[in-house]
Amino acid sequence: MQSQRPIFQIQLLGDHAIVYKSNTGQLKGIDQDLLAFTQFVMNEKINGLKDIILAYDTLTLVYDILYFDSNPFLFAHTILEQFNASKKCLNAIENKSIIEIPVCYDLSLGIDLQNAIKASNCSIDELIQQHSDKIYTVYCLGFLPGFAYMGDVPNAIQLPRHPSPRSKVLAGSVGIAGKQTGIYPMNSPGGWQIIGRTPIRIFDPASPSLTLFKAGDQIKFKPIDLASFHTLNAHEDVH
Amino acid sequence: MSIKIIKKGISDRIIDAGRYGFQHLGIQPSGPMDYLSAQLANTILDNDLNHPVFELHFPASVFEFEETMFICICGANFVPVINDKSVALNTPIKVNPTDQLSFLQPIEGRSCYLGFKGNLDESKKWLNSFSSFQTTLNKGDHFVIHKVTEIDISINPFKQHTIQQVQKNVFNEHEIRFIPGPAWNDLAPASIQLLMQEPFRIDAKSNRMGFLFNGPAIHLSAPKDYLSSAVTMGTLQLLPNGQIIVLMADHQTIGGYANLGQIILVDLPRLAQLNNQCPFKLSIINVQTAHQLYRSIQSWFKH
Numbered sequence: 001m002q003s004q005r006p007i008f009q010i011q012l013l014g015d016h017a018i019v020y021k022s023n024t025g026q027l028k029g030i031d032q033d034l035l036a037f038t039q040f041v042m043n044e045k046i047n048g049l050k051d052i053i054l055a056y057d058t059l060t061l062v063y064d065i066l067y068f069d070s071n072p073f074l075f076a077h078t079i080l081e082q083f084n085a086s087k088k089c090l091n092a093i094e095n096k097s098i099i100e101i102p103v104c105y106d107l108s109l110g111i112d113l114q115n116a117i118k119a120s121n122c123s124i125d126e127l128i129q130q131h132s133d134k135i136y137t138v139y140c141l142g143f144l145p146g147f148a149y150m151g152d153v154p155n156a157i158q159l160p161r162h163p164s165p166r167s168k169v170l171a172g173s174v175g176i177a178g179k180q181t182g183i184y185p186m187n188s189p190g191g192w193q194i195i196g197r198t199p200i201r202i203f204d205p206a207s208p209s210l211t212l213f214k215a216g217d218q219i220k221f222k223p224i225d226l227a228s229f230h231t232l233n234a235h236e237d238v239h
Numbered sequence: 240m241s242i243k244i245i246k247k248g249i250s251d252r253i254i255d256a257g258r259y260g261f262q263h264l265g266i267q268p269s270g271p272m273d274y275l276s277a278q279l280a281n282t283i284l285d286n287d288l289n290h291p292v293f294e295l296h297f298p299a300s301v302f303e304f305e306e307t308m309f310i311c312i313c314g315a316n317f318v319p320v321i322n323d324k325s326v327a328l329n330t331p332i333k334v335n336p337t338d339q340l341s342f343l344q345p346i347e348g349r350s351c352y353l354g355f356k357g358n359l360d361e362s363k364k365w366l367n368s369f370s371s372f373q374t375t376l377n378k379g380d381h382f383v384i385h386k387v388t389e390i391d392i393s394i395n396p397f398k399q400h401t402i403q404q405v406q407k408n409v410f411n412e413h414e415i416r417f418i419p420g421p422a423w424n425d426l427a428p429a430s431i432q433l434l435m436q437e438p439f440r441i442d443a444k445s446n447r448m449g450f451l452f453n454g455p456a457i458h459l460s461a462p463k464d465y466l467s468s469a470v471t472m473g474t475l476q477l478l479p480n481g482q483i484i485v486l487m488a489d490h491q492t493i494g495g496y497a498n499l500g501q502i503i504l505v506d507l508p509r510l511a512q513l514n515n516q517c518p519f520k521l522s523i524i525n526v527q528t529a530h531q532l533y534r535s536i537q538s539w540f541k542h
Contacts, residue, residue: 014418014501015529017471050259051268053469055493060469062262065504066537070530140467141265142493149467185265205365205372211264 005084006033010076013060018076020059029137034059035216040083054215055140098135098218101183101198103174104229105131109197112159116176116195120157130157131195132221136181138213146185146203146211150219153181165191171235172197174221185211199224199232240306240357244380245339248300250447251376253359254488256289258368262469262492269370270472272350272447272488272511275536276314279405280354282540283311283331283398291369293353293376297345300376302353304334308384309356309392314409315348315512329402331392347410348512356392357384404539409508412517416506416524417475422465422497426477430457434499438518439483447489450510456481459497467495473502487511503529505536 008020022031038054041061048067053060061076068075105128107113117127136150143149153176161177166189169175173184175192184190185203198221202212213219224232244251254277257270271277271294278288293300297317304310309331312319319326321340326332334340342351359369360383394402426434439454457477470476474486476496485502486494488511502510503524513519 011421012418012501012526013420013469013471013498014473015503015526015533017469017501019421019468051262051469053263053492055468056466058466058468062259062469062471065530065533070527072526140493141263142467142491143265145264145266147265210261210266210366215263 006037008034008037008059008080010073010080012072016065017060017062018072020061020076020080022057030054030139030216031057037080037083038215040086041079044079044082046079053140055142098220099213100220100222102200102224102228102232103132103196103198103221104224104226105196106226106229108226109173109229110195111173112175112193113195116157116159116193119159122156127157127195128223130154131176131181132223134220136219138215138217138219139180140215141211141213144185144188144203145205146213148182148202148211148213148215148217148219150181152179159193161191162193165189169194170197170237171201172199174198196221197229199229199234201234240308240384240386242355242382242384243303243305244300244376244378245303246301246341247378248295248376249298250296251300252294252371252374253291253376253382254294254370255291255368257488258366258370258372261366265492266366266372267489267492268472269368269372270488271352273314273348273352273409273508275405275409275508276350276512277352277354278540279329279401280311280313280352282401283313283329283394284309284354284356284392286354286356288540290354291359292355295342295351295353296349297342297351299342299351302340304336304338304340306336306386307333308386309333310340311354313352313354313405315351316346317342317351318344318346319351329406330394345514347514349514350511355384357386359384401539404536408505408536409512411509412519413506413509414520414522415502415510416522416529417473417500417502418526418529419523420475420498420500422459422463422477422499425459425461425463425497426499427458427460430459433457434521435523436520438520440518441513441515443515445487445515447487449484449486449490452483452485454483457483457499463497465495465497467493468498470494470498471501473504473507475499475502485510503532505529505532 011019022034048064051062138148159176169184169190171186173194174196175194177192254271257268281290433455437455439452442451442453
């Protein structure tokens, strides 16, 4: 059993956060042990932990100094040992359902689509198929509330960020930046190449769950036409 | 009872200790730039340390009070006046109906805290916190304050001691101490030397998201890509152009720049209050000492 226990490297993030880093090296989706460990820590509701942030190959715990003894490595190990003892390691990933997101890849919404097909040397239909056939993993949320960094985008349609960001990208816009794809949760400046737009809201400050995604989720995009987009459009720009 | 904004400041907001527990969704804590001065205002007013306060930057908002109430101003000295009469920092002030509070000029510090006695409506909270989320105070904003039992608030020896300690810790010229981070060993040796020896200043383009440092250009031994990971207030990031940025109260939740280290909690208020023209040096500290220092400063707030 010993060999099955996940081993994470433990690092300090200053005096009020610790980082567990998985040693998987090459990223092929999120490390399942790290994901299971994240769920364990969230469920434990440990006093003094202020935030639990999973991002790519790291899990960061932000803590209140006053709740813990002065050696952060020690309590970092203790939490990991509790996890190992809990035997939840390998069967904690219950939620494997794929979240389907409707996206309209119309030229009027995918404002960089024209550029994108030139750069990838393919047709619009091919690009749409490449982008929407794939099941993406949410590696982390950040940049804006609810903004999910998803990957990996197929090689053929990877596009670099714009050299300088646009001053306004509309909420729901679906973009590509290198290996990553993501959806703008709100109107915001942004540098990703916009290839389409989803009519649904992925961040709602008034809803109990706030965001549609969390790290570790599986996402698939479903192409829809412009008429369906307008029918479903839940953004504030709806006429 | 209420407080009204009658003139808009450049970037003022309401804050409490911060909105924690939502960073995994990309929602930043939005706490104070200088938590010590915010806690001090609340201590002087016999409030909980987490009680909401206004955080002001110069030129600051003008406030009008609709009823008699106690307030307290801490942190940066922007020369506060009530109806054109100067008032003191770090002391309880009784204001009367139609009194107007304004701020004349920035003398020392960057962030000023206006505490008040009484409670905001709980419905003003979002995700367990009163902190403004990506908004600032506007002319016409109106904060209803639920009155608490009227007692005279005064300075006692305990508060006197807290005031002295906070002032001493926030407004001085000590080095800014940090704990090296994951990219520290990727720095070119010559850059490490520069970092430890040369003075830095805060760039005018700095804001609540981050302070840019002006100083010698810093480089990695070799270019390197990092996977994004969580960052916190005080994270020292190296930008590709050789400039350092330290993330402040409105930091993003994750970052992908080289993470050189983390300024310790005890020194963040001092950094937050440093004016652009003031040079400062960086130095390294270990986590055990950082924790001891933090415990000792938090003991100032306990009777």
